[in-house]
């Protein structure tokens with residue numbers, strides 16, 4: 572690695588530093604080491620991966636619009652990271668378990684999470700939207716990196732129970748600086764836990780560029796923890812699928828954890844509360860836009876003789892229906908009773924929580940009195 576491998580902001584961008592099977596122009600690169608892992612992926616399978624990516628991109632845009640219209644409190648867009656999420660999640664089995672952060676809506680899509688389940692948290696209607704055991708997926712983790720510990724604990728448990736299931740911890744580039752992630756890496760390596768650490772290096776941790784988080788590619792850190800590190804083009808769905816299959820196979824065979832760095836880019840804001848124009852340039856956006864994960868796969872499918880127009884038409888219809896379903900789902904999410912915010916905080920009641928509950932109940936009662944006084948005053952005026 573030389574200083575010239577970085578751009579002005581310190582980003583490591585040269586493609587030959589990672590596993591890449593589909594170039595940004597849509598050419599298939601031969602790779603003797605990784606090709607066997609995706610030998611079964613024919614044009615039809617590639618078309619299904621494209622369908623996944625196109626639908627989640629549409630759902631993401633719809634959710635962003637719903638936030639702008641006041642239907643959601645917040646939304647963390649995934650745009651740009653479709654290949655990293657779909658390629659990895661489509662490598663999983665149903666009995667595997669994933670632990671994600673807040674941006675993995677495409678992983679949720681692959682795990683069968685429904686539209687209302689997906690939006691509940693972001694509407695602020697409940698602290699979790701789905702039953703993790705129904706989908707083999709924990710609910711979104713907002714505490715940066717905490718899910719890496721959960722994934723490691725789950726994996727250790729799975730191994731002790733004698734299964735060959737594996738877990739995946741999804742986290743960002745910024746999360747690699749957190750204690751939780753580093754502790755998880757140490758534990759996983761020491762116990763040969765069947766866990767895949769899937770780091771989506773989307774170049775930014777809110778406004779902090781990855782060049783500040785790490786002086787070297789994040790995948791190289793794996794060596795220090797005693798596990799293999801794979802650096803993969805995170806905008807290449809096929810390469811991500813291959814890398815994740817390699818890591819899962821290793822985990823299932825008792826080989827222990829693997830660290831994958833998927834080099835990708837967040838095309839949108841960190842969340843709908845963020846304005847990325849404050850900290851990054853239009854040139855950077857244009858540069859990464861040219862590496863779009865969907866465009867390159869479509870180009871490849873074109874060279875494989877697939878009817879692109881037909882494919883795009885079918886997928887646009889399907890994505891439109893999925894987006895309409897998402898929008899309709901918002902209105903079906905019930906508003907919670909305010910006092911239920913205290914439910915499920917602790918398994919057992921305790922005086923500290925009881926005090927807070929009483930305090931909040933008295934606070935809410937004040938509004939009843941205000942309402943009564945207001946309607947009394949209105950009545951008097953009539």
Ligand SMILES: Cc1ncc(C[n+]2csc(CCOP(=O)(O)OP(=O)(O)O)c2C)c(N)n1
Nearest residue numbers: 674713714715743744745746773775776777
């Ligand atoms: C422990 C903790 N510290 C700080 C935050 C505030 N925070 C939310 S997102 C974020 C950046 C995370 O960046 P990265 O890990 O790269 O993930 P990305 O958002 O890019 O997907 C921070 C610092 C938090 N949620 N939790």
Ligand SMILES: [Mg+2]
Nearest residue numbers: 743744775776
């Ligand atoms: Mg990031």
